[in-house]
Amino acid sequence: TQNREHFRPVYHHTPLYGWMNDPNGMFYKDGVWHLYYQYNPYGSQWENMTWGHSTSKDLIHWEAQPLAIEADWLGSIFSGSCVTNGSEVVAFYTSAGHHQTQSMAVSKDGGRTFKKYSGNPILTTSDIADFRDPKAFWNEDAKMWNLILAAGQEMRIYSSKDLKAWKYESSFGKEYGNHSGVWECPDLFKIDNKWVLICNINPGGPFGGSATQYFVGQFDGHKFTCESMPKVTKWLDYGKDHYATVSFYNAPDNRRTVLAWMSNWQYANQVPTKQFRSANSIPRDLGLFRHGEETYVSVIPSKEMLAVRGAKIKNPTEACEILIDTKSQTEIVLSNNKGEKVTMKYDGQQQTFMMERVKSGDVSFSEAFPAVTVAPTFGTVKQLRIFIDRCSIEVFDAEGKMAMTNLVFPSEPYNTLKVKGGKATIYQVKN
Ligand code: FRU
Missing domain, CATH: 2.115.10.20 (Glycosyl hydrolase domain; family 43)
Structure with a gap:
């Protein structure tokens, strides 16, 4: 339940x-x-x-x-x-x-x-x-x-x-x-x-x-x-x-x-x-x-997250982990059938990672909620790990130099992933 x-x-x-x-x-x-x-x-x-x-x-x-x-x-x-x-x-x-x-x-x-x-x-x-x-x-x-x-x-x-x-x-x-x-x-x-x-x-x-x-x-x-x-x-x-x-x-x-x-x-x-x-x-x-x-x-x-890494899947689901092998510029867009989306960008030149949740779903409950967050990556990022659950997105660079945690409230789970400049592998997260 x-x-x-x-x-x-x-x-x-x-x-x-x-x-x-x-x-x-x-x-x-x-x-x-x-x-x-x-x-x-x-x-x-x-x-x-x-x-x-x-x-x-x-x-x-x-x-x-x-x-x-x-x-x-x-x-x-x-x-x-x-x-x-x-x-x-x-x-x-x-x-x-x-x-x-x-x-x-x-x-x-x-x-x-x-x-x-x-x-x-x-x-x-x-x-x-x-x-x-x-x-x-x-x-x-x-x-x-x-x-x-x-x-x-x-x-x-x-x-x-x-x-x-x-x-x-x-x-x-x-x-x-x-x-x-x-x-x-x-x-x-x-x-x-x-x-x-x-x-x-x-x-x-x-x-x-x-x-x-x-x-x-x-x-x-x-x-x-x-x-x-x-x-x-x-x-x-x-x-x-x-x-x-x-x-x-x-x-x-x-x-x-x-x-x-x-x-x-x-x-x-x-x-x-x-x-x-x-x-x-x-x-x-x-x-x-x-x-x-x-x-x-x-x-x-924590290494315990690897123990719940499940089968490889084609599209994102309500509970998954996405690995992105990045290039010098990588854009990642998660979206659902309602047109709600979250955009993320790694910029190797500026050495920054950005996430935008302005149209991510329900953002109406607070003016402070729709937001763009930007992190310094302290060097080149080769791989990102993105953890998606029903109301959250947590992103880490594989070396641990950058972490970004944001809530999202999509009316249905994001089921489409588009990556420009980079390669994605998606895993289920086992419950
Ligand atoms: C932090 C805090 C603490 C306090 C607690 C009360 O979020 O304000 O300083 O002990 O919450 O719930």
């Missing part, structure tokens, strides 16, 4: 019903991926925030679980994170009441149910209204627990020995990156020999509304030092529908696997879905690459 609704994605995570925003508290333990999420179980707009919960053995097929953390006298439950500590799973989240404070809850049954800590809140502030989204992690280099959270337009970093008492260490961000909006949902992790600080921002995204920026540098458990000049701004994805990206704690094989919320605060409450509002992006694995003087974060679809 889950797949009958017109825009209900076939292979992206969605709540069974109701509203969802940020992914929260993601972790991997004993062969299971856990995904919590900002959830309104009572309606399809943002309100009554709790933590919903889904689990998966393969990162693609998700099973709905009972609500994990519900509101209490300290407030509703905003975004946060989980760590595993021996046999326990410890959740950190924002209690959004009159003030925003940080709370903690412990699970002794592997993340199914949580008991709130009697000493909540564990972190408070007197000077700032936007104080939220704690991300905790074990810092193996510094041999301590760290926690990073968003405080207005900067990130604050804390340390702890026991996960309960947190010491303020430092703040990052005042002069760095984009400041056109509130900083939210941070993450901080090591890839190879560098540290990456994820900073979701709303508004201020490259094409309006919410988006994910990041910084690359070093972190010693006390202070994050950005290696770029303050004005340098880096985006993890150049589409309009990629927000609140955070990573799984304890992913196997040292992987840095992330999910984003596939929407934009400009119109998330208005998108024309029915039983549910919002899906997550496909899972992605992060790495690093260098271009010019700068180090950037690479984004590739």
